[in-house]
Amino acid sequence: MDSTLLNTLPLPPSALSALDAAGYETLGDLRGLPREQLEEYGIPSSMMQAIGASQAPARAPPLSQSIASMTQGPTKETRITTGCQPLDVLLSGGLPFGTALEISGPPGAPREPLAMNICKSFVRAQKRVLFVDFQNMHSPASIRDTLSDIDYDKRSVLYSKILDLSHLMQFVHSLPGYLERHPPISLLVLSSISNPFQNAHVAAKNKIGLQSVIRAALAKACVSQEMTVVSTSQLSTKVLNADGSVGNYDTGAKGVMVPSLGDYLPEKKSYRVIVSRSSPNTGELRLFSTPVGPGTVPHVEYSFDDL
Structure with missing residues (x-):
C-alpha cells in the first residue's frame, strides 16, 4: 500500500502537481506528514485518514526525492x-x-x-x-x-x-x-x-x-x-x-x-x-x-x- 504511486490516486490535478514538485512520489512518502502540510498541497480532507496524517512537525524530504532536485534550482x-x-x-x-x-x-x-x-x-x-x-x-x-x-x-x-x-x-x-x-x-x-x-x-x-x-x-x-x-x-x-x-x-x-x-x-x-x-x-x-x-x-x- 505504501508503494502506491500518487498519480494513481483520485487526487485533484493541482494536488498531484504540487506533490510532484515537492518530490513526493508514493503514498508512503506522505505517511506521518502534518495535516496542515497536506492541506497546503490541496489534498482533500476525505483522504487524510487514508494517508495517515499526523500532528507532528514536518519530516525531512522523502527518500524518493532525487539528490539533484534537492541541490539544484529553486526548492x-x-x-x-x-x-x-x-x-x-x-x-x-x-x-x-x-x-x-x-x-x-x-x-x-x-x-x-x-x-x-x-x-x-x-x-x-x-x-x-x-x-x-x-x-x-x-x-x-x-x-x-x-x-x-x-x-x-x-x-x-x-x-x-x-x-x-x-x-x-x-x-x-x-x-x-x-x-x-x-x-x-x-x-x-x-x-x-x-x-x-x-x-x-x-x-x-x-x-x-x-x-x-x-x-x-x-x-x-x-x-x-x-x-x-x-x-x-x-x-x-x-x-x-x-x-x-x-x-x-x-x-x-x-x-x-x-x-x-x-x-x-x-x-x-x-x-x-x-x-x-x-x-x-x-x-x-x-x-x-x-x-x-x-x-x-x-x-x-x-x-x-x-x-
Whole structure:
C-alpha cells in the first residue's frame, strides 16, 4: 500500500502537481506528514485518514526525492504550483516566489483562468493577494465565487479596477507606498495589462518609456518583498523579413504572434508564456522567454480539464 504511486490516486490535478514538485512520489512518502502540510498541497480532507496524517512537525524530504532536485534550482519552499500541471511542467516544477509570469494569448485562450488558478494557490497557502483588473472582466464578487471552495480570510484578497493608462501609471508610482500600507502582499495579479496601452494608442517611443517605469517598480517589489507578479496580456502581430529582421507589410515575408507589450517585466526574473487553443478543449502552452534562457521543456499541451 505504501508503494502506491500518487498519480494513481483520485487526487485533484493541482494536488498531484504540487506533490510532484515537492518530490513526493508514493503514498508512503506522505505517511506521518502534518495535516496542515497536506492541506497546503490541496489534498482533500476525505483522504487524510487514508494517508495517515499526523500532528507532528514536518519530516525531512522523502527518500524518493532525487539528490539533484534537492541541490539544484529553486526548492519546493521557493516555488508554488500554478494549479495547472502542464504549466508547472513548463516552469520546471512551479512558479518561483519573487518572479514574474506573463500569460499572453489570442482571444478565447484561457489566460484569465490560468491567472486565477495561481491566485487560488496563493490564497490556499494563506498568502495575501492584490488583484488589479484592467479590462473590467472581474469584480470582488466574481473573485470570491472563484475562491468559494477555499476557507480563507476575505480581507487577504485586495481588488482594484484601472481602465486607462494614466491611472495605471498613477498606480505604478504609488505601488511602493501601497505595499508598505498593506503588508505583506505576496502576489500581484495584473489582469489584461495590455488593455490600457491599446486604448490610449501610445506612440512607440513613449510606450517604451512607460514600460521601463513599470519594469523598475515591479523589479523593486520583487526584490525587496519577494512579491510574485502574474500578468495577462493580448498578442500582436510582428512582421519579419526572410532574414529575420523586422519588416513591414510590403517587405515582410511572414507575420508572427508575440506578446503585445515589450519589456515591462523585471529583467532576469521573468517568464513569458503564450497560451493558444488547438481545439475547443485542448491547446498549447509555449515558453516565449525565461530568466535564464530557453526552458528545458519549450512547450506542452493542455486540456481544459487541467484548468
